[in-house]
Amino acid sequence: MARILDLTSLMGAYGTRLLAELGHDVLRIESLKGDSVRQEAPVLGGASRA
Amino acid sequence: MTGDRPLPLSGIRVLDFGHIVAGPFCVRLLADLGADVIKVETATRQGRTGARRGQRPGGTNGRTPHLYHINRNRRSIDLNLKTERGLAIARRLIDKADVLVENFSSGVMERLGIGYGTLAKANPGLVYASMASFGQSGPRQGWTGMNVTLQACSGLMLATGAENDPPIGISNSWNDYIGGLHAAVAIVGALSKRRQTGKGCHLDVSQFEASVAMIGSLLFASAVTRRPPARLGGRSSTAAPQGCYRCAGEDQWCAISVQSDAQWQKLRALLGRDMRYDTLADRFAHHDAIDTAIEAWTGKLSPQEVERQLGEAGVPAASMRRANEIAATEEWRQVLRPLKEHGESGPKVIGLPFTFRGSAPREATEAPRMGASGNEALRDWLGLDEPAIAELMREEAV
Numbered sequence: 001m002a003r004i005l006d007l008t009s010l011m012g013a014y015g016t017r018l019l020a021e022l023g024h025d026v027l028r029i030e031s032l033k034g035d036s037v038r039q040e041a042p043v044l045g046g047a048s049r050a
Numbered sequence: 051m052t053g054d055r056p057l058p059l060s061g062i063r064v065l066d067f068g069h070i071v072a073g074p075f076c077v078r079l080l081a082d083l084g085a086d087v088i089k090v091e092t093a094t095r096q097g098r099t100g101a102r103r104g105q106r107p108g109g110t111n112g113r114t115p116h117l118y119h120i121n122r123n124r125r126s127i128d129l130n131l132k133t134e135r136g137l138a139i140a141r142r143l144i145d146k147a148d149v150l151v152e153n154f155s156s157g158v159m160e161r162l163g164i165g166y167g168t169l170a171k172a173n174p175g176l177v178y179a180s181m182a183s184f185g186q187s188g189p190r191q192g193w194t195g196m197n198v199t200l201q202a203c204s205g206l207m208l209a210t211g212a213e214n215d216p217p218i219g220i221s222n223s224w225n226d227y228i229g230g231l232h233a234a235v236a237i238v239g240a241l242s243k244r245r246q247t248g249k250g251c252h253l254d255v256s257q258f259e260a261s262v263a264m265i266g267s268l269l270f271a272s273a274v275t276r277r278p279p280a281r282l283g284g285r286s287s288t289a290a291p292q293g294c295y296r297c298a299g300e301d302q303w304c305a306i307s308v309q310s311d312a313q314w315q316k317l318r319a320l321l322g323r324d325m326r327y328d329t330l331a332d333r334f335a336h337h338d339a340i341d342t343a344i345e346a347w348t349g350k351l352s353p354q355e356v357e358r359q360l361g362e363a364g365v366p367a368a369s370m371r372r373a374n375e376i377a378a379t380e381e382w383r384q385v386l387r388p389l390k391e392h393g394e395s396g397p398k399v400i401g402l403p404f405t406f407r408g409s410a411p412r413e414a415t416e417a418p419r420m421g422a423s424g425n426e427a428l429r430d431w432l433g434l435d436e437p438a439i440a441e442l443m444r445e446e447a448v
Contacts, residue, residue, distance in 0.1 A: 022242075
């Protein structure tokens with residue numbers, strides 16, 4: 001199995017998730033602020049933002 | 051991209067029992083990656099195993115746009131799998147195959163006597179991908195799924211569209227492509243593992259589960275919030291404003307997606323309105339009012355002009371193109387690949403959306419006429435010469 005460096009964000013991470021599930025060893029590098037997906041509220045949908 | 055390094059799947063033999071879109075599309079990805087493909091079809095079941103073959107008005111001569119797009123780079127052999135003779139040839143080809151792909155309903159290949167369990171004994175390295183709609187087990191095993199029915203039962207149809215819309219699916223075989231794409235990932239993974247172990251495997255791909263996987267985060271959020279996924283239409287759950295906005299002219303539109311406060315300030319300056327909505331929360335709360343203001347601006351401009359001005363301002367935007375407009379663009383020409391049989395001036399197909407540095411893309415050959423390259427396939431895979439093939443045809447009625 002391969003070692004994979006993951007520099008993706010948002011949906012690019014779906015590609016590396018598939019590789020992880022195929023058994024590869026994935027290491028994700030994020031900025032200090034973290035992937036912007038981390039900032040998304042736990043409740044989705046416009047109403048939760050109102 | 052040019053180069054003389056072989057493509058990653060060159061030398062891999064794939065036997066394609068796929069039909070319609072999902073199976074053949076999966077195989078097309080493998081073929082574009084360099085695999086040597088034989089498509090098994092049955093003339094007596096055209097339209098089923100025939101991947102949407104059939105004479106259409108306008109005379110595509112048995113090769114529809116679907117077939118052209120999805121079934122390139124392979125040879126076709128016509129075998130009746132309901133006869134012992136046809137099956138015997140199929141089994142000989144399977145013995146030589148690295149990969150087998152089928153998207154029949156669960157149980158069909160077993161009933162034909164060519165299920166994985168039977169074949170793996172003779173060819174333990176075989177990677178056998180089954181792509182039934184609901185997989186090989188479970189309560190809906192054996193159900194027939196089509197693009198729209200799979201989107202209905204995966205929940206996808208209630209995640210698309212806007213609130214109060216009737217359920218709406220994504221057309222043009224979307225679910226088939228997603229199923230085919232996941233199957234191709236699984237096959238490449240299994241081939242990679244086989245290089246270490248020498249052993250193949252049975253891949254049980256569920257097209258239903260592929261559909262669910264595409265809305266996984268929505269279903270996950272719904273389980274947490276205990277509310278159904280919001281149907282946002284053209285809007286986003288994470289960015290605002292976003293939508294497809296009406297522009298000057300008849301039925302002209304431009305999509306805009308504001309990803310940050312800074313981008314919003316750029317757009318707001320172009321709108322020339324006295325409004326703030328500095329925070330994302332403000333913009334979600336006043337999305338309707340913002341949309342009205344945006345359309346007051348876009349409504350006076352062509353979509354191309356909206357796209358240009360927002361492009362300069364660094365705000366993601368794209369005019370909505372129609373097929374004839376796409377065909378006139380430079381990036382469209384980069385997408386197209388000529389067919390070997392017709393050259394640069396002939397009809398073209400759409401290439402892979404990625405390239406391998408150092409390897410030239412595979413030259414595209416057009417989708418085969420049914421059974422047209424059966425002899426060639428028998429020669430190359432089984433090593434038979436012309437007299438032997440003639441003999442086989444007499445005995446086994448290819």
